Amino acid sequence: MEDRGNNNHWAVVDVEVSLSDHKIHDIGALRDDGAVYHGCIKEELMLFLHDVTYVCGHNIINQLQKPLSRDTPFWPYSLLAAESH
Numbered sequence: 001m002e003d004r005g006n007n008n009h010w011a012v013v014d015v016e017v018s019l020s021d022h023k024i025h026d027i028g029a030l031r032d033d034g035a036v037y038h039g040c041i042k043e044e045l046m047l048f049l050h051d052v053t054y055v056c057g058h059n060i061i062n063q064l065q066k067p068l069s070r071d072t073p074f075w076p077y078s079l080l081a082a083e084s085h
Contacts, residue, residue: 009033010054013045 009032016026027045029037037048049055 008053009051010056011049011052013049013055013057015057 011029011031013027013029015024017023018025024040024042026040027037027042029045029048031037031048031052035048037045039045
């Protein structure tokens with residue numbers, strides 16, 4: 001894996017989870033360096049995000065953190081929820 005230095009890096013992640021079986025069917029991610037991940041394997045996504053500090057996404061807490069951390073021993077990212085005013 002390429003080392004991108006000690007800067008704070010980010011990625012935007014979108015996960016499609018089935019309403020019927022609650023399984024991940026598709027994952028898309030874009031890193032700040034322009035790299036793209038598209039697949040459905042959580043372990044591959046975690047490798048793609050190996051040096052990312054911030055993860056952004058729509059409805060990230062319910063649709064991303066819970067399905068991805070379900071069978072993963074840890075979720076290495078701190079999440080901040082934005083409030084609407």
